[in-house]
Amino acid sequence: MMRTEGTGKSGYHHGDLRNALIEAATDLARDGGPEAVVLRAAARSVGVSPTAAYRHFTGQGDLLMAVKEQGQRGLAETMERSAAGDGAEGDGARDAGEAAEERLKALGAGYIEFALAEPGLFRAAFCRPPEAADGSGDPGPQEDSARWMYRSFRLLAEALDGLVTTGRMPAERRSGTEITAWAAVHGLAVLLLDGPLGRLSPEQRDTLAAGALDTVIRGFTASE
Amino acid sequence: MMRTEGTGKSGYHHGDLRNALIEAATDLARDGGPEAVVLRAAARSVGVSPTAAYRHFTGQGDLLMAVKEQGQRGLAETMERSAAGDGAEGDGARDAGEAAEERLKALGAGYIEFALAEPGLFRAAFCRPPEAADGSGDPGPQEDSARWMYRSFRLLAEALDGLVTTGRMPAERRSGTEITAWAAVHGLAVLLLDGPLGRLSPEQRDTLAAGALDTVIRGFTASE
DNA sequence: GAGTCGAAGTTAACGTCGTAAACATAATAC
DNA sequence: GTATTATGTTTACGACGTTAACTTCGACTC
Numbered sequence: 001m002m003r004t005e006g007t008g009k010s011g012y013h014h015g016d017l018r019n020a021l022i023e024a025a026t027d028l029a030r031d032g033g034p035e036a037v038v039l040r041a042a043a044r045s046v047g048v049s050p051t052a053a054y055r056h057f058t059g060q061g062d063l064l065m066a067v068k069e070q071g072q073r074g075l076a077e078t079m080e081r082s083a084a085g086d087g088a089e090g091d092g093a094r095d096a097g098e099a100a101e102e103r104l105k106a107l108g109a110g111y112i113e114f115a116l117a118e119p120g121l122f123r124a125a126f127c128r129p130p131e132a133a134d135g136s137g138d139p140g141p142q143e144d145s146a147r148w149m150y151r152s153f154r155l156l157a158e159a160l161d162g163l164v165t166t167g168r169m170p171a172e173r174r175s176g177t178e179i180t181a182w183a184a185v186h187g188l189a190v191l192l193l194d195g196p197l198g199r200l201s202p203e204q205r206d207t208l209a210a211g212a213l214d215t216v217i218r219g220f221t222a223s224e
Numbered sequence: 225m226m227r228t229e230g231t232g233k234s235g236y237h238h239g240d241l242r243n244a245l246i247e248a249a250t251d252l253a254r255d256g257g258p259e260a261v262v263l264r265a266a267a268r269s270v271g272v273s274p275t276a277a278y279r280h281f282t283g284q285g286d287l288l289m290a291v292k293e294q295g296q297r298g299l300a301e302t303m304e305r306s307a308a309g310d311g312a313e314g315d316g317a318r319d320a321g322e323a324a325e326e327r328l329k330a331l332g333a334g335y336i337e338f339a340l341a342e343p344g345l346f347r348a349a350f351c352r353p354p355e356a357a358d359g360s361g362d363p364g365p366q367e368d369s370a371r372w373m374y375r376s377f378r379l380l381a382e383a384l385d386g387l388v389t390t391g392r393m394p395a396e397r398r399s400g401t402e403i404t405a406w407a408a409v410h411g412l413a414v415l416l417l418d419g420p421l422g423r424l425s426p427e428q429r430d431t432l433a434a435g436a437l438d439t440v441i442r443g444f445t446a447s448e
Numbered sequence: 449g450a451g452t453c454g455a456a457g458t459t460a461a462c463g464t465c466g467t468a469a470a471c472a473t474a475a476t477a478c
Numbered sequence: 479g480t481a482t483t484a485t486g487t488t489t490a491c492g493a494c495g496t497t498a499a500c501t502t503c504g505a506c507t508c
Contacts, residue, residue: 006449012502163488184411186412208403212404212407215443216443279484284465
């Protein structure tokens with residue numbers, strides 16, 4: 001007796017409920033973060049009974065993980081867009097090493113950009129997977145979900161490889177640097193979102209982010 | 225009819241319910257993180273009715289903020305202990321500059337140490353303050369709570385000042401570096417806790433943390 | 449095409465949570 | 479010794495996640 005005006009199939013069967021729920025839940029996360037992803041609200045917004053969701057998700061946590069994946073996808077895409085826009089137009093990168101450095105900076109800037117533009121999604125993208133109550137502690141089936149899961153991480157790692165192959169960073173220093181780079185940029189993002197840094201003007205943020213990126217990159221490339 | 229075997233005063237009036245609730249809630253957070261701090265459970269564990277908590281806290285969010293403060297205190301104390309133990313025994317710090325650098329490293333190591341030793345509390349220490357539903361958006365009265373609130377942050381800032389006064393870091397580079405330092409160490413902590421870095425051996429973590437700290441400090445002090 | 453069968457929905461119900469309102473009791477002030 | 483006030487209690491409400499049992503639709507066989 002619900003879904004009288006369905007855009008889908010018959011009015012009873014939705015046709016694509018899974019994706020509709022993910023979309024609704026993602027909207028919830030967009031303003032409100034992960035804790036705003038409530039299963040009943042998503043179902044309500046799609047016009048379906050709460051328990052219908054259980055045909056497509058094992059529960060609220062599963063739905064939240066789908067949202068998390070959306071967030072990770074958005075983050076990675078913003079980073080790629082930022083790097084592509086910043087590196088492709090051959091803006092004064094005299095040599096390959098400088099280009100690699102610019103790419104790294106652009107990726108970091110994209111990271112921050114996404115976190116500030118979509119704080120709710122960003123937080124959802126890094127929310128903890130719900131305790132697998134079966135005690136097994138394993139994250140369950142996430143095979144191709146993992147393709148996007150920490151793609152941002154891999155993007156940074158590849159950029160760091162570029163720093164090495166162009167001779168900008170000593171190879172023996174490479175190990176562990178993706179952690180350092182990711183930590184710096186992620187820490188900055190959460191600091192800006194809900195850390196002690198209250199409200200900063202956009203330009204303050206930008207100088208701050210630029211400074212942090214410069215410091216880390218200098219740490220990577222400096223000789224001494 | 226509750227609290228038959230109270231350690232406090234009469235059996236009806238508790239005597240120090242506020243602190244008892246904070247303690248119980250902190251225990252909840254210790255294993256389970258911020259989302260495990262449920263008001264009813266804390267009251268239950270103290271042996272008091274759920275609504276009794278409302279005589280001492282405005283609600284669940286307020287209780288959570290008290291736990292958050294406990295977490296921040298623990299973090300700051302671990303950092304101070306780490307720095308004190310590492311710097312006081314005059315271990316080969318040839319000059320003041322080197323000592324300042326060592327202190328900064330020790331503070332960072334303490335930060336990571338606490339995050340790994342008390343993951344639940346650490347997460348609680350950085351949980352978002354609950355949306356002040358009155359729309360004012362202000363965090364409310366936290367006057368002396370703020371003394372501990374981001375003390376970890378101030379510790380890092382002071383250590384960075386030491387880096388400048390000893391001439392190890394150019395003064396014009398100082399601005400914003402507490403953000404960078406904090407971001408690096410905080411990002412590393414969350415990365416270790418629930419990021420893509422699954423289970424690492426303690427020594428792997430330590431080399432990782434040491435590497436990250438070295439990179440950032442090199443970024444601060446390097447000449448080029 | 450009529451009949452069956454599983455996938456994808458529904459309603460009803462349970463236990464838990466946060467919270468408000470009204471009531472009860474104990475400590476304190478006069 | 480009584481009135482007041484701080485601090486508990488009981489009761490109740492609505493929202494949430496989740497389970498169980500029922501219903502409806504679409505697809506596949508004969």
